[in-house]
Amino acid sequence: MxxxxxxxxxxxxxxxxxxxxxxxxxxxxxxxxxxxxSDSKSGIDVRVIAKKPFSDSLxxxxxxxxxxxxxxxxI
Amino acid sequence: MAKKKTAVKSPKxxxxxxxxxxxxxxxxxxxxxxxxxxxxxxxxxxxxxGNPKTKIIISIKSKDEESFGKADKIKSEFLNELxxxxxxxxxxxxxxxxxxxxxxxxxxxxxxxxNVFPVTETDNISPDELPVGAEIEETVxxxxxxxxxxxxxxxxxxxxxxxxxxxxxxxxxxxxxxKTKKTTKKTKKK
Numbered sequence: 001m002x003x004x005x006x007x008x009x010x011x012x013x014x015x016x017x018x019x020x021x022x023x024x025x026x027x028x029x030x031x032x033x034x035x036x037x038s039d040s041k042s043g044i045d046v047r048v049i050a051k052k053p054f055s056d057s058l059x060x061x062x063x064x065x066x067x068x069x070x071x072x073x074x075i
Numbered sequence: 076m077a078k079k080k081t082a083v084k085s086p087k088x089x090x091x092x093x094x095x096x097x098x099x100x101x102x103x104x105x106x107x108x109x110x111x112x113x114x115x116x117x118x119x120x121x122x123x124x125g126n127p128k129t130k131i132i133i134s135i136k137s138k139d140e141e142s143f144g145k146a147d148k149i150k151s152e153f154l155n156e157l158x159x160x161x162x163x164x165x166x167x168x169x170x171x172x173x174x175x176x177x178x179x180x181x182x183x184x185x186x187x188x189x190n191v192f193p194v195t196e197t198d199n200i201s202p203d204e205l206p207v208g209a210e211i212e213e214t215v216x217x218x219x220x221x222x223x224x225x226x227x228x229x230x231x232x233x234x235x236x237x238x239x240x241x242x243x244x245x246x247x248x249x250x251x252x253x254k255t256k257k258t259t260k261k262t263k264k265k
Contacts, residue, residue, distance in 0.1 A: 013124055013125075015126070016105075016124070016127065061136060062120075064121070065120055068109070068112055068123065069113060069116055072110065
């Protein structure tokens with residue numbers, strides 16, 4: 001049996017993405033993945049552990065896109 | 076000029092579907108980059124990184140299973156979109172005051188409280204007395220003429236046809252009575 005994935009971490013630079021948009025994006029993917037957001041001075045880290053049948057990278061990529069669209073809406 | 080944009084494999088993942096573009100923010104503003112990126116969200120995964128003051132790195136990863144060729148095409152289109160958005164932003168900046176004025180005038184005019192085109196002394200002068208080239212004043216007079224309403228367009232339908240509609244049923248009864256008389260005469264003849 002394959003070991004359980006520890007997920008992947010996505011780092012959002014605070015100069016391009018704000019915390020609100022990342023939080024809002026993460027909220028949308030709650031049912032598809034386990035997400036943990038950690039905010040630091042330099043950036044926002046999101047750990048993504050996808051639920052079956054989705055892959056971590058797919059969810060991470062979709063999360064990036066969603067956050068970007070949120071930022072575009074703000075601007 | 077933008078810094079050299081090279082299509083390279085992602086150093087971290089080595090994914091052939093992913094390319095990175097380095098853009099100089101002094102030429103392409105961040106707003107334009109967001110705008111261009113937004114256009115490609117349905118076809119690719121876009122991620123922004125780098126320094127917004129010196130060098131912005133845009134990662135574009137094709138959503139399709141097709142490999143680098145597709146991503147390379149998206150890159151070219153992305154660069155075109157960057158130019159498009161930069162120009163749009165420039166035009167928007169240039170016309171900002173005019174746009175604000177037009178929107179403000181429209182809103183004030185719609186409220187009806189404030190006259191956007193105040194009545195001036197020239198409004199009382201006939202068009203023949205106006206100086207040559209006084210186009211603005213002429214347009215003001217033109218707008219004033221609609222208030223006369225010679226065809227009674229502004230009169231509500233109920234007011235305009237109230238008397239007619241009341242008479243109408245009576246007229247209909249008369250005509251129907253005539254018809255019945257004619258038919259009875261015909262039957263009698265037969």
